Amino acid sequence: MDDISLRLFKLSSAGFCCAQIMYKLALEDEGTCNDDLVRSAQGLCRGIADTQKTCGVLSGGIGVLGLYAAKAKNDESAHEDFAPMVQAFHEWFKTEFGSTQCATLIGVRDFHSGDQSFKPICAGIIQKAYVKVYEILLEHGYDYGNRA
Template sequence: MSEFSEKMGMAAGNNFKSGYNCCEAIVQTFRKEAGVNIDDNAFRLCSGFGGGIGHARDLCGAMAGCVMVISTLAGRNQPSDKPLAEIYPLTLEFHERFAKEFGSCACGDLMPYEFNTREHLKNCLKLVNKVAQLLAVYLEEKELLK
């Protein structure tokens, strides 16, 4: 683990503790600590992803936040900018790493506790910290942070 990844993990945990949901905590961390250019309007897109999309326990919100960060760094504004074949492998590879590390990308598998309980908050705090570290390592490996 690098110093950068540890810093990102701690910051994401602190963001989660301060009231951001899992997706918001990841994105806010990389906005503020790593300079990823996501404006306030785009940041609002994160709000509905907590709890596996509005407590549906579907796609992990932290994972969704990671895809948002990767897409911001490697994505496109127009179809003519670059082909999706250059972007999808990055998000697919991260998805595979996430699933290998945590056993699933589904909130319901990762978080077996009732929402807003002490157990839920403790579990998600730990997960958000580790997910931010995993993303930081990935972004460094792929040289996506400039």
């Protein structure tokens, strides 16, 4: 099992969901943690608010791009490459997986039933998307794992 797969397995086994895992991986790679950020991402999972609409992996990936290039303070603006990076990730996601909708990607699920059979599908999506976010950041000159 490669490093990302092992990390995904551990985070999923600990009860983190897709968007949270995207953030946790990024924060771990820079040697930091941000419990508030990870906590806030839980509502993005299972298709935003358990609606099975926009995939939480997509939302989480866009959020990781935002950690590097989005606006955070009154006296700053988003980096000019933020929107193109988001667009590139979004287009890649649609092409790679055929949809951005959770229900289409994993099938309609009752998340409260205890059925966890969707997790391997999500893990594959997370792994590919995480690598793509990393590649996009590198292509745009960001030092992945170092936002200082």
